[in-house]
Amino acid sequence: MFFRGVMYAFVKGALTNRSRELDLAKVVNDAISDTQTDQDTEIRMTKIEIYTTRTCPYCLRAKALLQEKGVGYKEIDVNSAPNLRQDMMKRANGGYTVPQIFINDEHIGGCDEMYALERAGKLDPKLAS
Numbered sequence: 116m117f118f119r120g121v122m123y124a125f126v127k128g129a130l131t132n133r134s135r136e137l138d139l140a141k142v143v144n145d146a147i148s149d150t151q152t153d154q155d156t157e158i159r160m161t162k163i164e165i166y167t168t169r170t171c172p173y174c175l176r177a178k179a180l181l182q183e184k185g186v187g188y189k190e191i192d193v194n195s196a197p198n199l200r201q202d203m204m205k206r207a208n209g210g211y212t213v214p215q216i217f218i219n220d221e222h223i224g225g226c227d228e229m230y231a232l233e234r235a236g237k238l239d240p241k242l243a244s
């Protein structure tokens with residue numbers, strides 16, 4: 116009888132430990148899947164590029180709006196390397212003034228065009244895409 120009692124306690128302990136292991140496995144799996152979701156979100160982040168020069172007031176105005184929106188952007192100073200203005204013009208269908216703004220590779224135009232999108236309520240959906 117004593118032996119059966121000891122065996123019972125042993126088996127129950129083992130099962131409890133097993134159930135703890137399963138709980139632990141679930142916690143680990145949930146953590147991994149949360150991390151994967153975060154990575155997916157990061158991969159889908161909107162790509163915003165703005166071609167600028169240092170002295171351009173329209174560039175400052177355009178960047179101010181993006182900063183107000185709390186979105187990150189890549190700034191490309193066209194005077195920082197020889198071919199950048201040409202690259203910009205090619206992507207902007209000949210547009211040669213700065214800024215030239217791209218959201219997920221879509222050419223938005225300059226500062227005025229971006230503010231016009233904002234007034235029309237069309238900028239936020241693009242920034243969220």
Ligand SMILES: N[C@@H](CCC(=O)N[C@@H](CS)C(=O)NCC(=O)O)C(=O)O
Nearest residue numbers: 171172173212213214225226227228
């Ligand atoms: N309507 C344009 C005006 C842009 C503009 O005139 N930018 C000036 C600099 S602030 C420019 O690029 N000028 C010609 C140049 O610098 O070669 C916009 O909203 O972006």
